[in-house]
Amino acid sequence: MNTTESLITIAGLAAITIVTRSFFLLSGRELVLPDWVKRGLRFAPLAALAAVVAPEILMTHGQLIATWKDARIYAALAASAWFFWRRGILGTILSGMAVLLALKFGLGW
Amino acid sequence: MPRLLATLQHPEFRRGVSDMSAASLGIAAWGLVTGVAMVKGGLSVPLALLMSLAVFAGSAQLAALPLMTAHAPVWVVWATAFCVNLRFVVFSAQWRPFFTRYPLAQRLAFGYFSGDLTYVMFMRRHREPQPGSGQLQYFAGATAINWLSWQLPSVAGILLVDSIPTHWGLGFAGVLALLGLALSLLSDRATALAATVAGAAAIAAFALPFRLNIVVAIAAAVCIGLMVDGGGDAGRRDRDALLRALQRRGHPAGGSAGERA
Numbered sequence: 001m002n003t004t005e006s007l008i009t010i011a012g013l014a015a016i017t018i019v020t021r022s023f024f025l026l027s028g029r030e031l032v033l034p035d036w037v038k039r040g041l042r043f044a045p046l047a048a049l050a051a052v053v054a055p056e057i058l059m060t061h062g063q064l065i066a067t068w069k070d071a072r073i074y075a076a077l078a079a080s081a082w083f084f085w086r087r088g089i090l091g092t093i094l095s096g097m098a099v100l101l102a103l104k105f106g107l108g109w
Numbered sequence: 110m111p112r113l114l115a116t117l118q119h120p121e122f123r124r125g126v127s128d129m130s131a132a133s134l135g136i137a138a139w140g141l142v143t144g145v146a147m148v149k150g151g152l153s154v155p156l157a158l159l160m161s162l163a164v165f166a167g168s169a170q171l172a173a174l175p176l177m178t179a180h181a182p183v184w185v186v187w188a189t190a191f192c193v194n195l196r197f198v199v200f201s202a203q204w205r206p207f208f209t210r211y212p213l214a215q216r217l218a219f220g221y222f223s224g225d226l227t228y229v230m231f232m233r234r235h236r237e238p239q240p241g242s243g244q245l246q247y248f249a250g251a252t253a254i255n256w257l258s259w260q261l262p263s264v265a266g267i268l269l270v271d272s273i274p275t276h277w278g279l280g281f282a283g284v285l286a287l288l289g290l291a292l293s294l295l296s297d298r299a300t301a302l303a304a305t306v307a308g309a310a311a312i313a314a315f316a317l318p319f320r321l322n323i324v325v326a327i328a329a330a331v332c333i334g335l336m337v338d339g340g341g342d343a344g345r346r347d348r349d350a351l352l353r354a355l356q357r358r359g360h361p362a363g364g365s366a367g368e369r370a
Contacts, residue, residue, distance in 0.1 A: 001151075001177055001180060003153070003156070005183065006152065006156050006177065007156070007159075008183060009173070009177060009183050009186055009187075010156065010159055010160045010163060010164060011163070012183065012186075012187050013160070013163075013164045013166075013169065013170070013173060013186070013187070013190050014163040014164050014165075016166075016169070016187060016190050016191050016194055017164055017165055017166045017169065017194065017197075017221060018217060018220060018221050020191065020194035020195065020197040020198050020201070021194070021197040021200070021201060021220040021221055021223055022201060022216060022217050022219070022220025022221065023197070023198040023201045023202075023220075024198070024201040024202040024204070024205045025201055025204060025205060025208055025209070025216040025217070025219065025220050026213075026216070026217075028209060028213065028216075031205065033202070036335060039334075039335060039338060040331040040334065040335050041199060041202055041203065041331075042300075042334065042338075043299070043300060043303040043330050043331050043333075043334030043335075044196070044199040044327055044330070044331055045196065045199060045200060045203075045228065045229070045294060046291055046294040046295070046300055046303060046304050046307070046330070047303055047304065047306075047307035047326055047327045047329075047330030047331065047334075048195070048196030048199065048307075048323065048326075048327055049196070049225065049287055049290055049291040049294070049304075050291055050304040050305075050307040050308040050311070050326070050330070051307045051308065051310070051311035051322065051323045051326035051327060051330075052168060052193075052196075052287060052311075052323065053284055053287050053288050053291055053308070054307070054308030054309070054311050054312055055311055055312055055315055055322075056281075056284045057284065057288075058312060059312060059315060062315060062316065064312060071278070072278075072281060072284075075281065075285070076284075076285070076288060079285045079288055079289065080288065080292060083288075083289050083292045083293070084292070087293070088131060089131045089132040089135070089286060089289045089290070089293075090131040090132065090134060092285060092286075092288070092289035092292075093132070093134055093135040093282050093285045093286055093289065094134070096281070096282075096285040096288070097138075097281065097282055097285065100278055100281055101277065101278070104277070104278060
């Protein structure tokens with residue numbers, strides 16, 4: 001991409017950030033959502049996060065991993081275990097990264 | 110100026126700062142990796158700085174970069190970023206009751222600065238809109254730390270691209286931060302099932318263009334969630350039919366689930 005194209009692309013991406021994050025804030029009028037939509041929305045944030053996270057842990061180059069020797073699996077398990085034990089985000093990140101780096105550099109996974 | 114000072118000294122501002130600081134390590138590692146990726150992907154340093162400061166959406170930037178490098182048409186890059194950002198559309202529906210009383214320019218600013226972590230932490234601390242309970246101050250505190258711990262490492266990554274070891278897997282810290290957030294949203298069996306379905310659907314539909322797998326995953330999870338939760342007439346009918354079928358076969362799950370409902 002040349003500079004002009006890149007500038008246009010980046011400007012569009014910034015606009016997409018604003019429009020998606022402000023989507024239901026754009027209109028100031030009263031917004032009445034049907035009851036089932038409200039109940040359904042309860043699941044959407046968690047679903048979106050799971051949809052972003054799961055491929056990052058279990059896929060490589062667009063394929064489901066076919067080996068148990070992947071440091072990310074154990075890092076995610078350790079991080080989850082920490083979370084359920086202590087409920088802190090910092091400890092979740094640190095415990096997961098400790099396992100990831102130990103397996104990467106210790107066992108070469 | 111006095112208003113700014115009052116905001117900075119507000120206990121809810123400090124609370125927002127300390128809540129977000131707990132996750133700042135993950136945000137920072139992810140920002141650093143994204144900064145490096147932008148320059149390695151072929152953007153010049155000024156363009157990379159502009160992208161970081163203007164777009165301010167890590168997952169969308171990382172999804173857009175390989176497409177920009179591969180000279181994909183601009184609309185493909187935008188469509189992909191839109192799908193990756195679609196979760197924010199859902200989040201904005203839940204921000205609405207908190208922010209409708211502000212003028213449009215301010216609402217746009219609130220939206221622009223509200224990332225994943227801001228959303229989850231804010232909603233955990235403030236469940237109902239209550240003017241005067243420091244919600245704006247909490248948002249400001251959490252947002253300030255979120256912005257700083259993303260932008261400073263991102264700029265550092267852009268400027269120091271060659272001296273940062275990306276093969277360590279530092280970017281995984283950001284994934285772990287999102288994993289922690291996802292786990293904090295698990296509240297009952299319905300949400301756990303919805304999350305599992307979403308993760309499986311996102312992997313199964315990964316080959317779809319424009320990161321539509323995320324859209325498929327959200328749709329599947331909402332449907333399953335509504336069915337299990339007994340939401341919606343169609344969902345209730347389906348669930349009742351399923352339970353009746355299970356009971357006819359003498360399946361124990363039919364009985365216990367029926368009693369719970």
